[in-house]
Amino acid sequence: MSVSPQEAILSARGLTKEFFGFTAVNSVDLDVRENTIHALIGPNGAGKTTVFNLLTKFLTPTSGTITFRGKDITKVKPADVARLGLVRSFQISAVFPHLTVLDNVRVALQRKAHLGTQFWRSSRVLHTLDDRAHELIEAVGLAEYANLDAAELSYGRKRALEIATTLALDPPVLLFDEPMAGMGIEDIGRISALIKRIARDRTVVMVEHNLNVVADLCDYVTVLARGEILAEGDYETVSSDARVREAYMGSEDD
Incomplete structure (x- = not known):
């Protein structure tokens, strides 16, 4: 080829x-x-x-x-x-260990939604990202772990979470x-x-x-x-x- x-x-x-x-x-x-x-x-x-x-x-x-x-x-x-x-991952898993799986993905979605630096917004605004966050979490096979802290995931599932946060940028x-x-x-x-x-x-x-x-x-x-x-x-x-x-x-x- x-x-x-x-x-x-x-x-x-x-x-x-x-x-x-x-x-x-x-x-x-x-x-x-x-x-x-x-x-x-x-x-x-x-x-x-x-x-x-x-x-x-x-x-x-x-x-x-x-x-x-x-x-x-x-x-x-x-x-x-x-x-x-053009979005990359690293050899070492890069997730926020003390945030839940859902919160990790939601943080990643904030930039695409132009909410990344708007700290004065109500937390209710972030819940508008939940549907897409759950879609991504399900797509990488982590639906049952959505409310678990990332630190509690196995290494392989941490990598799946990292892929979900990367996909949140829709690259x-x-x-x-x-x-x-x-x-x-x-x-x-x-x-x-x-x-x-x-x-x-x-x-x-x-x-x-x-x-x-x-x-x-x-x-x-x-x-x-x-x-x-x-x-x-x-x-x-x-x-x-x-x-x-x-x-x-x-x-x-x-």
């Missing part, structure tokens, strides 16, 4: 990042097709997280360009990129940084199914180490090694590439 720049919702050209003379990412060209699940994979030190942070503007590239929906966002600040609809592109990290088999299955559902009408970019997850979920895979693209294509294509197998497992002479 080839991706043309015309089909891409998110693109990078010549993306390079140097740290004190060390080149972590070297001239990466990337195209993410709209309404697909696109994985960035590679061995440790391949540059996956650096590329991810460059795309979401948490790092500034040394050189190269990034475009989102045809707009050059190379010099746009992270918060402004998020407002455009066209979601970027997940190792969404399955630290999860047991049951949670991995639950979050994989959730990502598959939410990707029906939006684009997902994910950094992921679990190759079983990548094989099951992803439409397109970019393999990185030593800061450069090693291979691209569907999972079957990249997994059969001898260079990819060597990058992950070493050569027969090692």
Whole structure:
């Protein structure tokens, strides 16, 4: 499956990042097709997280360009990129532990409803967000936990809650940084199914180490090694590439 720049919702050209003379990412060209699940994979030190942070503007590239929906966002600040609809998660779950599941989602909805800084409003105004909050909570399988403090959720359910708060912003592109990290088999299955559902009408970019997850979920895979693209294509294509197998497992002479 080839991706043309015309089909891409998110693109990078010549993306390079140097740290004190060390080149972590070297001239990466990337195209993410709209309404697909696109994985960035590679061995440790391949540059996956650096590329991810460059795309979401948490790092500034040394050189190269990034475009989102045809707009050059190379010099746009992270918060402004998020407002455009490019929203990321982090490896560590980012929820308010001492707020309920419902309150966490309602806080996320406040920005979209332009209530984020209107502290003088009556709490009754926030209840106008309840219907949508409950829809999102049900969508991620947390309906029975709506009134539970987030701190009491299992790790996997905290990640589901984080996805709900991300969905509250209604972004066209979601970027997940190792969404399955630290999860047991049951949670991995639950979050994989959730990502598959939410990707029906939006684009997902994910950094992921679990190759079983990548094989099951992803439409397109970019393999990185030593800061450069090693291979691209569907999972079957990249997994059969001898260079990819060597990058992950070493050569027969090692």
